[in-house]
Amino acid sequence: MRKAIVRETMKKVNLSRRAKFFFACIDSNDRVMTMNKKQFDKLDLPMPEVGELTQKEITLALTNQLQMNQRLEFNMWCKKNAPSFFVKLDKLIEMGAKWTKSGLLSIDR
Secondary structure (H helix, E strand, O other): OOEEEEEEEEEEEEEEEEEEEEEEEEEEOOEEEEEEEEHHHHHHOOOOOHHHHHHHHHHHHOOOOOHHHHHHHHHHHHHHOOOOOHHHHHHHHHHOOOOOOOOOOOOOO
C-alpha cells in the first residue's frame, strides 16, 4: 500500500481543461480509497514524489482561494523558508484554503 495524490481529469468545456485532485491510499491491487487531509497525514505509508506540474497546479489552485494580502504573505514565507511541497500544503490550509472532501478543482487552462 502507498499514499498518493490522485488526479482525475475532467472533460473539456469551452476549451478549458480542469482536474480534480484527491488525497488517496492505493493498495496492491491498484484500488484507490480517497480520504481527507487528516486521514492522509495519519497514514504511515510510503509516498512517491509528486510531479512538478501537479505541485504547481495544486499550489496555484489553493493560493487562488486566498485574499491578496494572504498571497503576498505566503509568497514571502516561501522565499524566506524554501519549504517542501507538503509543508506548503499545510501552510495554505492553515491560512484558510480549502481542500474539500470531494477534491480540489484545479485552475482553468
